[in-house]
Amino acid sequence: MNNILSSLVGNMQTFRDKTAITESSRSITYGGLNALSNVYLRQLQKQGIQAHDVVAIELERSIEAIAAMVAVLKAGAAYTVINKDYPDSRKQTMRSTIQVKATINEVLQPDPLLEDIWDFPARSAEQLCYIVFTSGTTSTPKAVGIPDRGVLRLLGDERLGLSPEKTISHISPLEFDASIIEIWGGLLSGMTISLLSKTEILNIYHVEKRISQGIDVMWITCSLFNFWVDKKPEMFRSLSRVIVGGEQLSLSHVNEVLKYTTVVNGYGPTENTVFTTLDVMEQGSVMKEIAIGTPVHGTQTFIVNESGESAVEGELYAGGQGVAIGYLGNPEKTNEAFIRWQGRDVYKTGDLVRLNEEGKIVYLGRKDTQVKINGYRIDLQEIEYTVRAQGIRNCHAFVREKKIYLAITTRSEQLGQVLKQLLPMYMLPSRIVYVQEIPLTANGKTDTRALYEQHFLSKNKKLAQILQQYLPGAALNEQTNIFEQGIDSVTVWEIAREINQRFNADISFFDVFEHPSIEQLSNMLGEEHYAANYL
Template identity: 30%
Template structure:
């Protein structure tokens, strides 16, 4: 097992192929993860070496893969992440189906959007390389996608991220070359599909996919715009792909009739080999039912009259947030009975009895960012059911509270940025020193903020700005700097023309969208 801790770089892709060339499997290790998490994954996987920008580091593990291509760690309800073993045969089945179904070829330019620690990178990298296509790596991470769309033909996006792009659809510089968008991770909204269709018609193929890590990226797919008929109702997750078989079972493991709701179980080609070092969990989740090995997803679904599958949610507490698979139990196990977590909107909220800061610091040291609550609520006691268990439904929605003396926006730029923060985050009274991420913002909403600032000012703020200068005052200062730089680039004639036009417009310059 070879750990790859090289970030989003060409070296990381080369290391994956090199591992296979020598008969090894690879374990992706995101450098942004906490050291504690990376150490746990490295030790648990049995990796013998970890590749870093400074060279290889010996790890001392002894795992010897038989047919394993890679291992991906997913959230675990017991408090410990679990490694999913995916074999070469399963991967080859998926790559072959994707190459053919997506029509990939040497003329394509495919964006590598996903972190390598998530299995979506498999769908982006290997079908592209196997087809002779060009793979576009995002230099500053996935959040900078909108700055790097020129010439792109294929996008593979988390559904939540695509939803936000659709909300700002007229503010995005969509390339004329774009021909295919692949979605996955959670339920697609009908309204978003309709708006996309209104903007692009059927020129850009829109594919909705479904599948857990245990099924080698995807298990079903559906063309959302095919047939020339506008979609209606909940968009389906489609039909099984590439030799995959889907069975819907009731509580007694009996197949349910068409139209009835059952647990979605996956069999056939593409199924993972199980969980690394966890034979009991593997036997439980990859069960032999009716003579066939099936993965129990825990997802509820039904077979529609048109032969497509419709996703209907979970049977347990697992949630999908912005495309991330989250087991609340993993986070709450680290809280040791002192707190709980819940999802409100697109925000993971933490609840504690007592000061939340020490608890938050503990989680930041142990968990990747998507598993750490962005907002904390302090309670006198956790709500319990009559049976003494956590009453998750009774956890209150967070309210916007200032952690310091409130300062009103002091300039036109600060007022504009504060208004955008308030609108995007759904909070009131945003002040000059309020922090976007402290108010519950996250990387996907950062895209929305930048798009709204662009619409209001005609200024293209680099999306990185919101991470480096995340307060209202910091973002406003960056906006003013961009405006002044734009003025400096004007010729005397352009400046005179702008000044003459300015005399006829009574509103402030930021509201007009010009310096």
């Protein structure tokens, strides 16, 4: 199989009357999806879209968005998804980087007369299929170009559990590369895609209801998996398997869910098309170690030491059919990450791994999570592993202002003392905070910024943030009288409201008048609420 559309047309014909995509209150058959995609195709043809052009899709996760993706590929073009909520400057950067020729942002209706029409140019395995933007460690987004072959090779791996009689969920944001396995893995396997809305995903009981209505395979990020497991692990019992990835898995959460279903650890950077390795952990087993497993079908992996030689521990290189074309419009970054190694084209993942006794790859951490503080090199994921080994269900370690901070979701008054016996002094967190849950980004990954600002930022710095918001450009210190900065009464009301919201306080307009500096406001708020969150 070397052509996405030839596979899809076979499914459109074989499963013409079968449900292709279902939402909470509507659905569409494979025949209907073909008809709707043809409506979008005709729109693209009117705009002069040709083979190898790039089309942007600005639609919410929906039946229409998936139909638009099919239409773009029928046109011989490639698509990228641009979130409509992105800042205009970011949207413009994305468009100019990949030279977007057209945008699909309309919700159209299927034309039944187009249900049996297949008229499109042939595609090759090397043809650009889609583009995902990943920011990495820089503020400038990088455009990862993925060819058809990268998607097709995923279908050859039975460990994903993709087959026509099953239903796969679709919960990933469209701009997130995990949506590829949900959408194309589903359609190219003749499955039904069960699309959950944002509202449903935020309500664990709605998710459980949709699972019970017939979802067999589900992909979720590690952070969202941990969140749901903490709340209701039995919700996974009717799944044939749950595929988890995006971050390092938690051993305790995995073992909890193995009581109910099979868990598949799906590891892989965007630059190697969704998954690079898989490890299947069968229902009923008890794991002693989390491994990322063995290579996906059509993929080769290599562990390379600092001398550039094969080793049992080092950086993971990935080769084979999944490797991206590169970073479009960025030859410098492409040449750094996509290299020739021992006569092979490979992608340097930047992930540190080792080979265990079973021949499986074990993830050790990112090269760039090894931070340097006071001259010591520290791996934050080693700290997290040590913390979880003490019975802490979920945690997140990060660095701000050259200090290590640790958030935990299980109360443990002795954790600080225990860590002193297990970690060297330079790896000990400066502050440990209990939180009810780890905040997540829209992509389902840990939102470190929100975590820091909500639970670790000092009271005075929070107040400074609030005042600076209403006094842009003012040079504020803890003793600055805000009324010397030309503030008006309306702004004072706004400041009082913001402080009450951020601190769960009850201060008035007059309190701000009587305590016009950061220091005075801080003293007035006191320590009771602030200290309540800490161990």
